[in-house]
Amino acid sequence: MIEKAFDILLETDDFMVINKAPGIPVHREGDQQGIASYVKSQSGHANWFLCHRLDRDTSGVLLMAKSKAAAAVLSQQFADRTVTKFYLAITDRKPKKSQGFISGDMEKARDGNWMLTQTQTRPARTQFFSRSLRPGFRAILLRPLTGRTHQLRVAMGAMAAPILGDKRYRGKEADRLYLHAYSLAFEFGGAPYQVQCPPTVGSEFEAFFTSEDDPWRAPQDLPWPKK
Secondary structure: OOOOOEEEEEEOOOEEEEEEOOOOOOOOEOOEOOHHHHHHHHHOOOOOEEOOOOOOOOEEEEEEEOOHHHHHHHHHHHHOOOOEEEEEEEEOOOOOOOEEEEEEOEEEOHHHOEEEOOOOOOOEEEEEEEEEEEOOEEEEEEEEOOOOOOHHHHHHHHOOOOEOOOHHHOOOOOOOOOEEEEEEEEEEOOEEEEEEOOOOOOHHHOOOOOOOOOHHHOHHHOOOOOO
16 A cells, blocks of 8 residues: 655746655556656646656656657757756675676566677766665666666666665565666756755665765766766
């Protein structure tokens, strides 16, 4: 039973940014309604348009437009890769390296999964940092430079450190998929916006940040790894 599907982080006349709960699909799946239906029923606004997507079990920052015109402007920024995105994750295994750049083509594998290859025809590209969270667990800060299906989950699997709770990619069983869309930076109407929201669901996320001045609280200022 889902207690709360979303929280509002920012709302304007043209769009709204929400914190989507894990377990909510962006589009309807069988008998479960998509996030737009939840937002419609609780907002009083009739028409909502997704500007990008998150996996069903990924929580976090999601941008939705109130009109087709606004959606076209915002969606184009995602297509043009001018939106800056940051994600947080937890793994119970040590990545092959503590920080770096992951790049490779993604190919379909069995049972709807994806795999990362060594070719670079149309690569999925991800930058990341990692650090110890507690004994046996590591915190991961991810910056995807492209937007492929399951990109971050596949990237962490390729680093021999699947995300905690990611049963699809051989992650250790947990109370949720420990992947959270942490921050979005975009423009609209000539004005810049940056919306950031730490994870609020999941026991392992409770001690993710070490202090109020934790440098990961300002991910845009970090010296991101280059290839």
